[in-house]
Amino acid sequence: MNLEQLFIENKEQSIEGRYLTLDAIEPLLRRLNTDNQLTVIGKSVLGEPIYKYQIGSGKIKIFLWSQMHGNESTTTKALFDFLNVLNNGSVFAEKLLNGFTFCCIPMLNPDGSRLYTRENANKVDLNRDSQDLTQPESKVLRETFESFKPDYCYNLHDQRTIFGVADTGKPATLSFLAPSYNDAREVNECRLKAINLIAAMNEVLQQYIPGQIGRFDDSFNINCIGDTFQYFGVPTILFEAGHFQKDYQREETRKYVFMALVSSFSVLSENDIVSNRIDDYLNIPQNNIVFYDFIYKNININYDGIEKITNFASQYKEELIEGKICFNAYIVEIGELKGCFGHFEYDAKGAHFEARYGKAPILNQKTDFYLDNDVKFVNGLLNN
Known part of the structure; x- marks a missing residue:
């Protein structure tokens, strides 16, 4: 058959x-x-x-x-x-x-x-x-x-x-x-x-x-x-x-x-x-x-003037808005993420993180950010 x-x-x-x-x-x-x-x-x-x-x-x-x-x-x-x-x-x-x-x-x-x-x-x-x-x-x-x-x-x-x-x-x-x-x-x-x-x-x-x-x-x-x-x-x-x-x-x-x-x-x-x-x-x-919707690796972040390389992960929330399901990505984990996978993965190779709220990812924030001020991510995805 x-x-x-x-x-x-x-x-x-x-x-x-x-x-x-x-x-x-x-x-x-x-x-x-x-x-x-x-x-x-x-x-x-x-x-x-x-x-x-x-x-x-x-x-x-x-x-x-x-x-x-x-x-x-x-x-x-x-x-x-x-x-x-x-x-x-x-x-x-x-x-x-x-x-x-x-x-x-x-x-x-x-x-x-x-x-x-x-x-x-x-x-x-x-x-x-x-x-x-x-x-x-x-x-x-x-x-x-x-x-x-x-x-x-x-x-x-x-x-x-x-x-x-x-x-x-x-x-x-x-x-x-x-x-x-x-x-x-x-x-x-x-x-x-x-x-x-x-x-x-x-x-x-x-x-x-x-x-x-x-x-x-x-x-x-x-x-x-x-x-x-x-x-x-x-x-x-x-x-x-x-x-x-x-x-x-x-x-x-x-x-x-x-x-x-x-x-x-x-x-x-x-x-x-x-x-x-x-x-x-x-x-x-x-x-x-073992999965997140998004994993970003080797991100250069700045905490109070101290730089370090880390990873972070984002997950979609499925939100019902005006009769439609909207997939909105929020940051859910920051750290080594050992043994984890992303349905979308991006290696920043040490590029600097920057968002409207600062130079380091914050939990529960929308996944909108830049890398080295020229690579843009909107709702988790690379925005060319």
Whole structure:
């Protein structure tokens, strides 16, 4: 199967970028609602509808949910790309629809999505509410899980640009986790199914983004939804969509999430999962916090008349301004930065730093500065 071509043919062109609200996906859901597949299953804190889209008649039941965190939209885009596959009338689509029943909640947290926050409108992280179920969105997710009785759960998220693959200097474009079901992080039959499926997806993705797949930390937290569902005995897979080189809108990453989804269902439909791939799973390097968006090296700075050579790093803050996500770079670290990487790196080779506030970088200041008075940086980037 040509996954690249499949993505190109089925990419949902009407949605892109990082800011994805209910306004953008409701028309898509209505368009896809060709046979009463769409249901409103609850309301958010602020009264926004929470939709379920269920399609297929197969015996393998797949439960997928996205934007539990409102500012994590990459997997939502990829999910709609996949739903387009299921609705394209192809032989492959027919095979999937006959083999699986897909139950999707494409936007669990519409309030957080509109506000572009991780939390819901009550400032609660829904991924820490799986036991107390204090929030309406958490209750909707649990009720759907209990009524649908899935065979597999797909917990779809984004991760920050700070994550790299171990110490390789490559970004973690996608990371996976088969969550633990107990404090000892043991592997039972349920967790092994998730592990085997992740190993299969990784094998496919390495052909496209070699060395850019990470494994998320598996510390057990029963308050997290993935750990809870694994504890309940349903194989659960955490997807974390991360950074691809220069892809801050996550349109490239979206493609690899799509590929992961399609390849996982292809493997399941062929019953082509090796019985024990724990070693393959553990050989996926762990995520490591090693990246900044910008690193500037060998900068000559002046503190009260004393010059020295140092490095500093900046990070984007994603700020919602007048309905658009603005990436604004702020200085976050000054010093050796040993073992760290930048998605953008610049070697100043001893050039002198100067900004409107002085001759040395200051934490939390915007990354606007000059080097030797003639090389200009605006919002972190070289301004030619």
